[in-house]
Amino acid sequence: MNYIEYTLNIIKENLSEKENALVIGAGFNPKSERINFVGINHNNVHLNDGNESIEVWCDKYKNSPEFQPYDLVVLSRVLEHFPIRDYDYYLYQLYTIMSSGAKLVSLTPDMPAVTKLIQEEFENEHPDFFKIKRLTFELFNEGPHIFDRHALWVSDESIRYYLEKENLFKIESVKRITVDTDIVPDQIEVIARRL
Numbered sequence: 001m002n003y004i005e006y007t008l009n010i011i012k013e014n015l016s017e018k019e020n021a022l023v024i025g026a027g028f029n030p031k032s033e034r035i036n037f038v039g040i041n042h043n044n045v046h047l048n049d050g051n052e053s054i055e056v057w058c059d060k061y062k063n064s065p066e067f068q069p070y071d072l073v074v075l076s077r078v079l080e081h082f083p084i085r086d087y088d089y090y091l092y093q094l095y096t097i098m099s100s101g102a103k104l105v106s107l108t109p110d111m112p113a114v115t116k117l118i119q120e121e122f123e124n125e126h127p128d129f130f131k132i133k134r135l136t137f138e139l140f141n142e143g144p145h146i147f148d149r150h151a152l153w154v155s156d157e158s159i160r161y162y163l164e165k166e167n168l169f170k171i172e173s174v175k176r177i178t179v180d181t182d183i184v185p186d187q188i189e190v191i192a193r194r195l
Contacts (some may be wrong), residue, residue, distance in 0.1 A: 001178075001179060001180050002179060002180045002181065003028065003076055003077075003179055003181070004035060005180075006029060006107070006179055007023055007028050007074055007076060008035070008036070008037070008040065008078075010072070010074055010105050011023075011040050011045060011072065011074070012039055012040055014071075014072050014103050014105070015040070015044065015045075015072050016042075016071075016073060017041055018044075018050055018123060019044060019071035019072065020044045020045075020046065020068055020069075020071055020072075021044060021045045021046065021070060021072040021073070021074065022046050022047070022048065022070045022072070022073045022074070022097070023045060023046070023047055023073075023074045023076070024047070024048055024054065024073070024074070024075050024076070024078050024159035025074075025075055025076035025077050025078040025107075026078065028047070028074075029047065035189055040111070046070075048061075051088075054078075054090060054093060054094070055086075055089060055090060057095050058093035058094065058096060058097050059093070061097055062096055062097050066149035067097075069097060069098055069102070070097055070098050070099065070102055071098075071102045071103070072098050072103050072105070073094055073097075073098060073102065073103070073104050073105070074105045074106075075104070075105070075106040075107065076107045076194065077107055077108065077109065077187075078106070078108075079106055079108055080108045080109065080152075080153050082144075084152060087162050088165075089170070091143075091162070091163065091166070091168060092166065092168060093110060093193055095168040095169070098194040099194070100194060100195070101193055101194060102194045103191065103192070103193060103194075104169060104190075104191070104192045104193070104194065105161075105189070105190070105191050106189070106190045106191075106192075107177075107179070107187045107188070107190075108153040108187065108188050108190075109138065109153075109184040109186070109187060110184070110187055110188050111139065111153075113176075113184070113185075113186035114135050114138055114139060114184055114186075116134055117131075117135055118135045118136060118139075120171060121135070123139050132182055135184070137182070138184055140184060144169070153188055156174050159171070159174055159188070159190055160174075163190065163192050164192075167195055168191040168194065168195060169193065169194055169195060170192060170193050170195055171190060171191070171192045172191045172192060172193060173189070173190070173191045174188065174189070174190050174191075175188075175189050176188060176189075177189045
């Protein structure tokens, strides 16, 4: 299962014919002819404008005549990119465009699994240096404070703290899953409800 298949499955399992979903991240495009929307009304699946910050986009969207609260928000490899000081505001902005009881599904890379993969590759008799380089890039490519951002999404307690501390969301589950990718196959899936 790749990111597109994962996102389609989440939508199929959690969205009725009349509900709306917002998908942020992982290159998902509901207008793509390559995506098979069998059983999904693709007109109810939306993307934010990737050229502006999610906070700005949320403000514009909730003040637009097209505003309809989302019943499902899927974040694929998004939350780990934000500085910790911005999480509260970012989550609040998402909260303001979601209907009461809406589901939030988030995937973040399992960074301890990434470091383990790097270590295992170095221990091989013939290490795959491209794989090592790619995994190392995944760990260090986001500039300062990368460890703080990723560390937040590796502990169940930390995830619970940041998602529930403002009483905006209630976590239903946190689990490790595998998404078919050569880069970082292990992901942390968090499912929460908007209060």
